[in-house]
Amino acid sequence: MITHSDDGPDFEPDDPLAVILRPTSEYLGPPPGRFEAIRRGAARRKLLRAAAGAGLLCAVTALVALPVRLAAPDRPASPTVPLAPPPASSPPATSTPPPTPKPAESYATGTSPSAGPSTPTGRPADVPGSSPSSKPTRTEAPATLPSPTPTPTSKSHQPSVAGDAPEATPSSG
Amino acid sequence: MKRSREEAATELFAALYPRLAGWCRRLVDDDETAHEVASEAFTRLWARWTSVAEPRGFLYVTAANLVRDHWRKLERERRAVHRATVEAAVRPENEQADPSVRLLVQSLPERLRVPILLHYYADMPIREVSALTGRKEGTVKADLHAARELLRAHLRRSLDHTL
Numbered sequence: 544m545i546t547h548s549d550d551g552p553d554f555e556p557d558d559p560l561a562v563i564l565r566p567t568s569e570y571l572g573p574p575p576g577r578f579e580a581i582r583r584g585a586a587r588r589k590l591l592r593a594a595a596g597a598g599l600l601c602a603v604t605a606l607v608a609l610p611v612r613l614a615a616p617d618r619p620a621s622p623t624v625p626l627a628p629p630p631a632s633s634p635p636a637t638s639t640p641p642p643t644p645k646p647a648e649s650y651a652t653g654t655s656p657s658a659g660p661s662t663p664t665g666r667p668a669d670v671p672g673s674s675p676s677s678k679p680t681r682t683e684a685p686a687t688l689p690s691p692t693p694t695p696t697s698k699s700h701q702p703s704v705a706g707d708a709p710e711a712t713p714s715s716g
Numbered sequence: 717m718k719r720s721r722e723e724a725a726t727e728l729f730a731a732l733y734p735r736l737a738g739w740c741r742r743l744v745d746d747d748e749t750a751h752e753v754a755s756e757a758f759t760r761l762w763a764r765w766t767s768v769a770e771p772r773g774f775l776y777v778t779a780a781n782l783v784r785d786h787w788r789k790l791e792r793e794r795r796a797v798h799r800a801t802v803e804a805a806v807r808p809e810n811e812q813a814d815p816s817v818r819l820l821v822q823s824l825p826e827r828l829r830v831p832i833l834l835h836y837y838a839d840m841p842i843r844e845v846s847a848l849t850g851r852k853e854g855t856v857k858a859d860l861h862a863a864r865e866l867l868r869a870h871l872r873r874s875l876d877h878t879l
């Protein structure tokens with residue numbers, strides 16, 4: 544091992560350095576399973592290094608991106624954009640406000656504008672008064688039925704119930 | 717590709733492990749430590765297998781550094797025990813089997829130790845040592861010469877002490 548021809552004579556054979564720089568005389572064979580253990584350890588270490596590298600990359604990206612994001616100019620406050628102003632031609636405030644403006648509007652356009660508010664106010668007076676002999680009015684009542692049903696307050700104004708009750712009671716006849 | 721790499725790793729292990737472990741055995745106290753050092757050197761090599769150009773040199777330099785760390789650790793332990801107890805009681809039971817090789821690794825600065833290790837123990841010609849260390853061939857020769865002179869001086873001193 545120490546007889547490389549290209550570097551000339553290093554030392555004489557009786558040089559004490561020959562003791563130090565002598566080639567390895569003994570060989571130590573690997574214990575069984577050592578190769579696999581080393582391979583596993585190397586693979587694990589490789590994986591760890593890759594994970595650490597990825598984590599570091601994420602951290603650096605976050606560190607770079609966060610200040611950039613925070614330094615961006617504040618946008619005008621526009622969270623109220625979806626809220627539309629109430630329509631000017633909405634039903635008068637005297638009528639009981641429906642839960643959602645949309646059905647009320649469609650209802651108002653479907654029938655005459657005056658019919659909407661008038662039915663709730665007119666019906667209750669009619670129904671109690673014509674309770675025993677209200678056969679013709681009873682036929683009228685279902686026609687107006689669908690309109691108040693969506694509103695929660697229409698239960699008390701339902702003529703069908705009021706109309707049925709007198710008819711069902713024998714005392715009226 | 718992966719298969720050929722696996723085969724190369726297996727061949728390298730079969731060719732170099734016994735020799736490297738034997739060299740480590742000359743430097744440390746027992747077989748187990750020698751196996752640990754050699755295994756760690758191989759683990760480090762395979763953990764960065766693709767980026768190591770000269771595995772043989774890498775193994776020897778890594779093993780030499782690990783051995784040096786092992787010595788430092790032993791020295792720290794010895795000092796700690798020495799502080800607590802009488803020095804006579806803590807003398808290491810068995811000195812290094814081959815103190816001359818220990819001298820080689822311990823006394824030389826890294827700049828000189830690496831060419832010596834690669835040239836004399838990893839069996840690399842000066843041309844390869846030059847390529848591996850990034851030094852000119854003339855510089856490597858000069859380093860080897862300086863290292864030998866330093867080792868001679870150390871040897872002379874240790875011989876004078878023993879006489």
